[in-house]
Amino acid sequence: MEATVIHIERPGAASREAIFLELYERAFPLTAGFVSKMGGTLEDAKDIFQDALVIYYEKSLEPLFITRISAEAYLLGIAKHLWIRKFKQHANKVPLTAAENQISIPDDFYANVDDQKLLHLLEKSGKKCLDILKVFYFDNLSMKKIAKVLGYASDRSATVQKFKCLEKVRDTIRDKSLGYEDFLT
Amino acid sequence: MRTSLHNIRSAEAYLKGEMPTEEALVFEARLLTDPVLRMQVRFQQKAYALLRLLYRKQLKQEATAVEEQLFNSPDKEAFRQQISQLFKS
Numbered sequence: 001m002e003a004t005v006i007h008i009e010r011p012g013a014a015s016r017e018a019i020f021l022e023l024y025e026r027a028f029p030l031t032a033g034f035v036s037k038m039g040g041t042l043e044d045a046k047d048i049f050q051d052a053l054v055i056y057y058e059k060s061l062e063p064l065f066i067t068r069i070s071a072e073a074y075l076l077g078i079a080k081h082l083w084i085r086k087f088k089q090h091a092n093k094v095p096l097t098a099a100e101n102q103i104s105i106p107d108d109f110y111a112n113v114d115d116q117k118l119l120h121l122l123e124k125s126g127k128k129c130l131d132i133l134k135v136f137y138f139d140n141l142s143m144k145k146i147a148k149v150l151g152y153a154s155d156r157s158a159t160v161q162k163f164k165c166l167e168k169v170r171d172t173i174r175d176k177s178l179g180y181e182d183f184l185t
Numbered sequence: 186m187r188t189s190l191h192n193i194r195s196a197e198a199y200l201k202g203e204m205p206t207e208e209a210l211v212f213e214a215r216l217l218t219d220p221v222l223r224m225q226v227r228f229q230q231k232a233y234a235l236l237r238l239l240y241r242k243q244l245k246q247e248a249t250a251v252e253e254q255l256f257n258s259p260d261k262e263a264f265r266q267q268i269s270q271l272f273k274s
Contacts, residue, residue, distance in 0.1 A: 016244075016247055017247065017250075017251060020247060020248055020251040021251050021254070021255070024248075024251055024252065024255055025255070025264060028255075028268070029264075029267055029268060029271070032268055032271050032272075033271050036271045036272055041272065042268065042269075042272050046252060049252075050245055050248045050249065050252065051245070053244075053248045054241050054244045054245055054248060057244060058241070058244075108234060108237070108238070109241075111238050115234070115235060115238060118231075118235055119235055119238055119239060119242075122235060122239070123239075130236070130239060133236055134236065134239065134240050134243065137233070137236055137237075137240070138236075138237075138240045160190065163190045163193050163194055163197075164190065166193055166197075166229070166232060167189060167190065167193050169232045169235075169236070170193070170225065170228045170229050170231075170232045171228075173228050173231050173232055173235065174224075174225075174228045177228070177231070
C-alpha cells in the first residue's frame with residue numbers, strides 16, 4: 001500500500017470536518033473489516049474508530065510525527081490496540097505487524113472517574129474560558145491569529161486573558177480537589 | 186502583569202521546558218522552598234491535562250457528526266453498502 005500522508009497544516013473546526021470525512025471514507029472500511037472478523041458489531045467498529053480518529057489526529061499534529069505507513073493502516077493499527085484494550089484480549093489473538101507494534105495509545109486517553117467529575121465541574125463553571133484556552137493550546141494558531149479570532153486588540157491583551165483563564169481553571173480544580181491526597185504529597 | 190499571573194506564566198514556561206536553563210534552576214529552587222507555589226504548579230499541570238481531555242471530547246463530537254453524515258446522507262449510499270457487507274453473518 002502506498003503511503004499517503006494527509007498534511008494537516010492549519011487545523012480548525014472547519015478544515016477538520018473535511019479531514020475527518022476523508023479519513024472516515026478511506027479508513028473506516030478497513031477498521032470495520034477487522035472488527036467484524038473479531039466478532040464485533042458495527043456499533044463496536046464505530047466506537048473504536050472514533051477514538052482511533054481522535055488519537056490519530058492528535059498524533060499527526062505532533063511536530064515530529066513521521067510514519068511510513070498510510071493513514072488507513074495507521075488508523076487500523078490504533079484500532080487494533082484499542083480493541084485489545086477494550087476486550088482485554090491477549091495480544092496474541094490479535095496479530096500486530098512490526099509497524100503496528102510501534103503505535104502507542106496515550107496513557108491518559110481514557111479519563112478516570114475523578115477527572116470526569118472535575119471536567120464536568122469545569123464545564124459548569126464557565127465555558128468561555130475553556131474555549132479560549134482550547135484555542136490557545138490546541139488550535140496551533142499564531143498569537144496574532146489567536147488575538148484576532150478571539151477579538152482582542154493586541155497579542156498582549158490576549159495573553160493576559162489566557163493566563164487569567166488558566167488561573168481560574170487552576171483555582172477551580174484546587175477548590176474541588178481539596179481532600180485528594182495525591183495533591184498533598 | 187500582576188504577580189500571580191507572572192507566576193503562572195513562569196510555571197507554564199517551566200513545565201513546557203521553554204525556560205532558559207538558568208531561569209529554570211531559579212524556578213526549581215523556588216519550588217523547593219515555596220509550598221504554595223509548588224501546589225499551584227501541580228494544579229496547573231492538572232489543568233493542562235484536563236484541557237486536553239476537554240479538547241479530545243470536542244474532537245470526538247466532531248467525529249460523531251461526520252459519522253452521522255456518512256451514515257445518513259443520500260449520496261453516501263455506496264459507502265454504507267460496502268460497510269453493511271462486512272457485517273452480514
